[in-house]
Amino acid sequence: MVNVRFVRSQIACSKRQSYLFVLCVILSMVTLVSLGSFSRSVQKSLLRDARALHAGDIIVRSHEALPPTLTSQLELLTRQKTIESARFYEFYSVVRSASGNASLLANLKVVEPGYPFYGTVELASKRPFAALLTPGAAIVEQGVLDRLHLTLGDTLLVGSARLTIRDVVLAEPDRPVNFFALGPRIFIAAAGLASLELLGKGSRVEYVALVKVRQEKRLAETVAKLRAASPNDAVQINTYRNADSRVKRFFDNLLFFLDLIGIFTLLLAGIGIQSTLSALLLEQQETIAIIKALGSKSRFIIGHYLALALVLGVAGTVIGLALSLALQDFLPILFRGLIPARVELTVSAGAIVEGAVTGLVTVLIFTALPLSRLRSIRPALIFGKAEPDAPQRRSTMAIAAGGAIFFAALILLKIREPATAGYFMLGVALLVLVTFLGATLLLKRLMKWRAQDLLLRQAIRGLFRPRNATRAIMVTLTAALAVIFAIRLVEMNLDASFVRSFPSDAPNLFFIDIQPGQKAEFKRTLGKEASYYPIVRGSVVAVNGSAIDREMERQKRGDNLAREFNLTYRDGLLPDERILKGERLFRADWSEPQVSVLDTVLKMEPMRLGDRITFRIQGLPITARIASIRTRTEAPLQPYFYFVFQQKELADAPQTFFCALRVDKKEIAGLQNRMVARFPNLSVIDLTETASVFGRIMAKLSMIVRFFTSFSIAAGVLIIVSSTFATRYARIQEAVYFTILGGRRRFILAVFGVESLILGAASALFALIIAQSASFFLCWKVFALSYRPFAGESLLLVVETTLLVLGAGVGAALPILFQRPAPFLRALGDE
């Protein structure tokens, strides 16, 4: 039976540590519940609006014109009144103002009547979409009007057609997140598609047929019929329930990343829970010794302090839930522009239960070690002559193993990808190990160092004050800061490489979809030196005779073999390529078709020299043997190709050309206008413009990530404050002794300040070293960027963090300064 009065009095005696314990639980709860709720809200909305998000019951997609057998089946089912169908074509093209002075790359959606079957296309005029989108009309996003300086009723040149702008589109059901687009949306009626003259062979068009099934129960049967009518798997046929959407993919990736940060924060909050409870129990050590001297068993004591931890844990859980609820009002502001407008952010019951259970288990795991150490307190401690026994190694190991299993299970549950979960766990373990070793080494060196300056010496001595959790603080802070710094450094490098200083030698203007017949004329009109690359669209069907499982491939988080590739042909290497395996690009002694593979492909599927890859190009299979494996040596803004064939294999295949050149930024608009006026089917990508869009998205995502990573910093600060409180007695003792010996308050404050300064600066510097190494590795290996260390910004991060630690340390120690010596001495029994 728990003695409630005892538990209450223990909490009252250790108010400060109790508050900190509760704060740590609050932190873990807010992280778990707010992220969990956000994730569930988004997923619930995506599921609820799944039909609208896809605008149909069945979605048929292909990068080639739909095969005749499939279109026949669609027509048959329509005639049988089983379904309704509407096709649309989505692609990029440069559109111009009638005057020809301005042009821009736009995202065209050419739709048949009936689109969308679910959801609505909202127009600025509030009029019905179907009534306005007639042949000869265009409905455009505001961006088109702004950037081409047009108004409603003006003429827009799209390909070979002249269209009248009828209205402005505000939202469309199947593209809720529109910041990924390289250009603003333009809707055109499919009846006018031919007049555009934009669809050439090899053009990168997405062909979509939306199907509305009249009876829901016939959904599966209809899908089966359509799949049977599709001769190859290049056509994706999915229902609204299982179809992937861009918005879902985006949120899957974002939430995946936030989940990783959430688990990391939970781990740090757990360390905070352990640290504060240890400090609380240390404060109560004498009480525990007295209780033991009076005959209490360890079980009684552990039971009561467990009850205390649970009471505080429940208090933290309840407050954490309330704060998570409040945070849901703030999250839409944080995610503004990223989440679909229809997503309602609410705290879900599931997230609360999951958060409460996870939080409780976290509390139990991280309190287990300090509680188990209560066994080692001996009654003789009351005489000040006995130190607690060393904790039992076996129980410590068992608790650590339990904690590791719990976190491994949590990570697997959240991430659901064993390999990624494994890497994450390995990464966290490595991070903790490196920080632990680093902190141990540094503290050993500091312990031996006898600084000449009195202030510095006292501050360093302070780090080794009994009960000072200096190493725990350093490990926690360093690990948290290393993650935050690394994210910031990678972000700055991406920003610098793509957004701010576009590489001076990299092409910044790409013309795509140049038809073979246009190439010579294009070169003449361009009048500039440029690189031309033939492009043949194709997909990988099998590797060494084993068919590619497209569904499995699409589940992969990174790039995969299920998508369509841009194949090319040439007989030599590009300037930034080198052969990694094989003697040259192609072998002279092989008579069968050969292919050179970029090393990136090997990450999607293990392949070796001599392996055979079967491709499907315009419906025809071609099996090529891997003659070489290439790698790239420069920044990623140079054009590159995963698969390179010999000229003789693909020269006759349907193809387009891709032209890349470097143009002065001021010339881009004029050149684009001139080229598109002459070749209306061309698409032009201005990478400098794309880069700024990319920069805006990255800044937004970075802010979200920083918001959630700041929780882990808060955990670090709580541990600092807890440690300061835990050493309050020792600090008062020092302050009193310094006062007696003639030290002024300024000196005492400076000693405590420099101590925090050392702690903060050492943690931040160490974190920076780890972050610099990690971000260098990421930039070099993952993003293939030339790395910039951002010395000034890095220094600023270190200074900011150090000031934060200084503030927390000095703030918590401030009341100590106003202690007068006599009462302390009297309390020691000198009276």
Place this chain on the structure above:
Amino acid sequence: MPILEARNVSKSYSIDGRPITVLDDVCLTVAAGEFLVVRGASGSGKSTLLTILSGLDRPDLGRIVMEGKDITELSEDDLAPLRNKSFGFVFQAFHLVPSLSVLENVMFPAELYGDRHAEAKAQALLDRVGLSQRASSLPHQLSGGEKQRCAICRALINEPRLVFADEPTGNLDSANGDAVLKLLLELRRERRTTLLLVTHSVEIASLADRVVTLRDGRIAGNI
């Protein structure tokens, strides 16, 4: 002029709302170079008198005058140089800074004073008291007698004019207590320091120039 003067000093504490008078209208003068013992039973207020005389606490009523200067209302920071340069302290519980070595503990007041020869002075003092071998030890590694010798060195390093000693032998066995007292008195003689020592021991009191006896917070004798 007396080096230190207590004029009508009173001090009381409140325990559970109940006022307890510890010092009641105490008047005392300490002459320069004098070895003064304040005697009294436990709870008589002798340690409180020492803390008030040394500026570690403030009286509720009355004044403390040091060499003609009223120090009663000085702030902690104004008292700091006085404690550092003019006063030395030796306590029953030693009060060595636990995180500092013996040498660092002794040096500390001199370093605060900005004395460049702090280390040499500390070494010399430790030599004098036979502790030079323990210079790098931490306080918890010392015996009680060694701790008190270290505390005496620390009290004397800035050559204060006045040393306050509160039951300096109270936590020591008789052999160690005698040795520490002998050392304290020797050093006092060598440096001509005023010593104000609080004790309940009759033997120690017999060595003093003058003995003031406190009873229930009042001066009961001044011999």
